[in-house]
Amino acid sequence: MSPLPYAEAMLEEPRAGRLAAWGNALLAGLVSPDDAAVRAVGDDAAHRVVGLPGEPGPVALTLAFGRLRALGVAGLRVALPAPGHPLGLSGPPEFNTAALEAGEAVLAGGAPGVGAQAGPALGLIPEVDEAGAAGDVLTRVVWRCSAVRQAPPADVPSLGEAERELNEVLRETTEALAMLDVAGAGPATRARLDAYRARMERGRQVLAPGYPPRAARVLELARRVAGLVELAGGGEHGGAVSAAEIAARDRLLRPVERAARRARVAAYNAYAEELERQRG
Incomplete structure (x- = not known):
């Protein structure tokens, strides 16, 4: 698990x-x-x-x-x-x-x-x-x-804060994850990731009408980061074979997952945030 x-x-x-x-x-x-x-x-x-x-x-x-x-x-x-x-x-x-x-x-x-x-x-x-x-x-x-x-x-961050945080956490963790050799996830994890990509390629609208373009961009980036988290953190543990490597991987993934969730919330909340700015 x-x-x-x-x-x-x-x-x-x-x-x-x-x-x-x-x-x-x-x-x-x-x-x-x-x-x-x-x-x-x-x-x-x-x-x-x-x-x-x-x-x-x-x-x-x-x-x-x-x-x-x-x-x-x-x-x-x-x-x-x-x-x-x-x-x-x-x-x-x-x-x-x-x-x-x-x-x-x-x-x-x-x-x-x-x-x-x-x-x-x-x-x-x-x-x-x-x-x-x-x-x-x-x-x-x-x-x-x-x-x-x-x-x-x-x-809940602003859209700008969420976007900067996602890019920063990716820069900080991608090289370290590669060094741990966790990119080679097993077949079950890869199947889930392939299904996710297929859903995205079918043209599903990222957000509803009325949202600013930046919100859609941030949400799409968060979804791509979610793919990284799933691939690197799947239950099969990828290439991480020792308990120490698995623990190290999880320490790296937690801030990535947290940043992606914060970005998702910021994107979905962008409409209400903009409404408050206009009426405040």
């Missing part, structure tokens, strides 16, 4: 990212509710939201987006926490704990300066249910909504 198990999810587009990006495009009036819901669901069978203020039961994403807008939500942000790193979270502790277990969350906030009319600050955490056999899995997602603190999210 890889000592960085949470890094394996980096080759997948986070559901929180899809929900926030296409929800923001809807809030900006750039896509229809139906289009936003379809893109947010992705390859899953269905998404529902429970716990929304004013809604007694589960609702589909189209209705959930409308309810959030009616509550005064102006922008959606992403949190991608990992053990010891509550990236993008603002509390309370029980919400942070649930988000850490899920590995992701979406934070919904009102427009700055609107005050009480902006409605409550809300957070959504996905609960994923999968049924079926390999190759024929049906995935349903329930987003559980609850109140969160109106506070700055933890450790």
Whole structure:
């Protein structure tokens, strides 16, 4: 097993990212509710939201987006926490704990300066249910909504900071990883990486409409770095054969993985950050 198990999810587009990006495009009036819901669901069978203020039961994403807008939500942000790193979270502790277990969350906030009319600050955490056999899995997602603190999210960099950090950490680690001879990952890891590249080559849109070009560039760089982390840190350990080499590799990969997650959050949150700058 890889000592960085949470890094394996980096080759997948986070559901929180899809929900926030296409929800923001809807809030900006750039896509229809139906289009936003379809893109947010992705390859899953269905998404529902429970716990929304004013809604007694589960609702589909189209209705959930409308309810959030009616509550005064102006922008959606992403949190991608990992053990010891509550990236993008603002509390309370029980919400942070649930988000850490899920590995992701979406934070919904009102427009700055609107005050009480902006409605409550809300957070959504996905609960994923999968049924079926390999190759024929049906995935349903329930987003559980609850109140969160109106506070700055933890450790989220600007796009510029995230881009500089990614480039710097790559310069610092690439040569060292090569010296450890961890580039030769085994067949299972390479198969996952090939599948990841195939998905990217099919032309999947990197971000939803309304995002600045720099956000798309930073997210694409973060995804490429995720490929490096997966290749070098796969469960087969690549060419690292001794416990000391594996430990050295993991020490190198942790800051790379952390930088890539920070960059992802910065990219997905760029819409809401820009909105705050414009209205602040």
